[in-house]
Amino acid sequence: MRACFVHLQARALPFSFSRAGVGPRPFGFSSSSRANDKGKVNLPIHEIDFKYVRSSGPGGQNVNKLATAVQARFHIETSSWLTDIQKEQLRVQHPNRINQKGEFVLFNQDHRSQHRNKDACLQHLKRILEAASAAPKERQMWTEIGGKAKSNRLARKKHKSRKKGERRRSISDY
Numbered sequence: 001m002r003a004c005f006v007h008l009q010a011r012a013l014p015f016s017f018s019r020a021g022v023g024p025r026p027f028g029f030s031s032s033s034r035a036n037d038k039g040k041v042n043l044p045i046h047e048i049d050f051k052y053v054r055s056s057g058p059g060g061q062n063v064n065k066l067a068t069a070v071q072a073r074f075h076i077e078t079s080s081w082l083t084d085i086q087k088e089q090l091r092v093q094h095p096n097r098i099n100q101k102g103e104f105v106l107f108n109q110d111h112r113s114q115h116r117n118k119d120a121c122l123q124h125l126k127r128i129l130e131a132a133s134a135a136p137k138e139r140q141m142w143t144e145i146g147g148k149a150k151s152n153r154l155a156r157k158k159h160k161s162r163k164k165g166e167r168r169r170s171i172s173d174y
Contacts, residue, residue: 041126041130041133042081043081043122044081047074047080047081048073048125049073050070050071051073052067052068052071052114053067053069053071054066055068055069055109055117056069062112066114068117069107069109069117070108070109070114070117070118070121071105071106071107072105072107072108072121072125073103073104073106074103075101075102076090077102082129085132086133089131089132089133090104090129093128106121106124106125106128108121
């Protein structure tokens with residue numbers, strides 16, 4: 001049995017609802033069973049549980065009738081498609097998104113329709129996983145002060161010392 005992954009990529013759809021006021025739908029999802037490409041994240045839809053609940057966002061009466069908000073969740077420990085590094089980075093970077101059962105939970109209710117909320121949720125998950133799989137930048141710390149900075153600091157100290165010394169009263173002033 002081959003695992004089915006959803007590969008997220010931006011592509012223009014052949015139709016547009018922009019005249020109807022719904023707006024264009026710029027992102028689509030295509031199924032793929034290939035391994036990770038460089039910089040791309042494959043999401044296995046069969047391991048992500050989607051739950052649809054009533055939204056409190058925009059939509060007027062629509063929010064009282066339909067379940068348009070999306071909760072996407074998956075168990076971090078049992079997910080075979082995440083590396084150990086990604087799992088640890090998810091725990092470190094997003095501890096508030098992990099519930100007591102060890103599930104990573106994303107919630108989206110930005111749009112009026114269920115499929116747009118699901119697409120937005122998958123895009124957000126993709127961005128989070130890309131950030132978790134990126135190698136941390138190697139930071140170079142300064143170990144000491146440079147020579148010019150040190151000489152400038154000493155010159156300022158001497159100047160300040162002379163200025164304060166001139167303010168003192170000498171013994172002959174009494």
